Amino acid sequence: MNRWGDRGYSPLMEEEHDRILLDRVAAGDERAFEALYERHATALFAYARTLLGESGPAEEALQDTFVAVWHNAAAFEGRSAVRTWLFGICRRQALKRTRGQQLRVVPVEDAVSVASDAPEPETVVLARADAEAVAAAFTRLPAHHREVLQLAFAAGLPVTEIARVLGVPVGTVKSRLFHARATLAKALPTGAERTSR
Amino acid sequence: MSHPTDLLAAYAMRELPPDTVAALERHLADCPDCRRDLTAWRHLATGVQIATATTPPPPAVFAVIRRRVNIAPRIPVYAGQVAGHPLRRMAALLPWQWWLVRWPVWVTAGVVLILGTVIAALSPFSAEVMAMLVPLITAATVAASCGADTDPAGELTRATLTSPRTVLLARLTTVLSTMTVASLAASLALTLPDGARDGFALVGAWLGPLVPLCALSFALSVLWRTSVGVGAALTLWSLRPLSGTDLVGDWITVPVERIWTPDTAVILIAVALVAASCYLAPLRPLRRSRSV
Secondary structure: OOOOOOOOOOHHHHHHHHHHHHHHHHOOOHHHHHHHHHHHHHHHHHHHHHHHOOHHHHHHHHHHHHHHHHHHHHHOOOOOOHHHHHHHHHHHHHHHOOOOOOOOOOOOHHHHHHHOOOOOOHHHHHHHOOHHHHHHHHHOOOHHHHHHHHHHHOOOOOHHHHHHHHOOOHHHHHHHHHHHHHHHHHHOOOHHHHHHO | OOOOHHHHHHHHOOOOOHHHHHHHHHHHHHOHHHHHHHHHHHHHHHHHHHHHOOOOOOHHHHHHHHHHOOOOOOOOOOOOOOOOOHHHHHHHHHHHHHHHOOHHHHHHHHHHHHHHHHHHHHOOOHHHHHHHHHHHHHHHHHHHHHOHHHOOOHHHHHHOOOOHHHHHHHHHHHHHHHHHHHHHHHHHHHHOOOOOOOHHHHHHHHHHHHHHHHHHHHHHHHHOOHHHHHHHHHHHHHHHHHOOOOOOOHHHHHHHHHHHOOOHHHHHHHHHHHHHHHHHHHHOOOOOOOOO
């Protein structure tokens, strides 16, 4: 279910609404600024947390993002969706906070090595896994895998927009999605492990 | 169609065009491997959504953003319609004042007015009796209903959007109107049966002193205490029979007579006194009702 699925609005309507709000923000409309924040802050906050690992730095990145939006709304050229533009700014602000170091990467080598003995193909493991196990495995993924999965399945961005946010070709995004899935599947407990617990 | 592996992720993300979706779903119906692959993507999507589900950022975050971009905190402004047309507001305000006056005040005023009318009917000096009674009853009723220390809804009305001055003026208007109509009815009852009494003279006898006496009791009860307003009206009332006699000097007789037979200047002073009291009333500290 993407972010529009429950509300019955089309992505085009959402984008139109965002553009209207951003135009008003560019004209100094404080209410529009607040409305834009209310529409996207939760998703951006979750994204920043995925990138930074903790709430405190994520809140600061969110602040930096919207301060940048207020000052640069007029510079939006419409080459991407407003939501994509916001995620791009959020990403830059979050990465500034990790300057000099990589995105926080939680080691998964142990989990992968255990799962690598599993005889089942990754799709079979994933198709049989329950959602909680998938969620737990997601948190153990490297940050760049978590990022692409979150943008695709939590933020609901299309592959082309994810490519813009990450600054990589569309093919790279698709490739990362497959790699992320494979890594996550390997981190899942196999059927034998589940029954032994 | 060969296995459309590269389309399944986009299908799970709901970003495929309808014609591609139709073709893919036809393939899925016959291909258990692709169905399993799609299930894997969907499980992945659900797991990611669970893992990244988060609460909104704390409200303090936006407050900091506001401060950083120099947006002053927005003060909520009531944007609804506060009331309707002024005439409609007045029409709604006046009858409610009737209910905000304590019922013993109305009962006492009614009983004394009826008794006074009976005495006036039995007396050959009915105009004098009415001139003595009606202003006193009305002034006492005004003091008892408008006094700051006898208003049970005073605190509540101060908290409403309507100005306390408007409420006070509406209260005075309601009480004066009620008492005047009742006194006119009493005068009519005295005049009609035999036609011996001059109705206009009868009404003129009590209507003249009613204005300054009520203004005085209103001012004192609103700005000081109800008891002071009633006491002032009662004092003037008791001085009236004594004026012109040897018991009191001219310094008392002259003002009392001017009040009882007011000219234009006295009426204007009375109106000014009421206006000043209405203006000053909200400025004085709210005094807790003694009965509470």
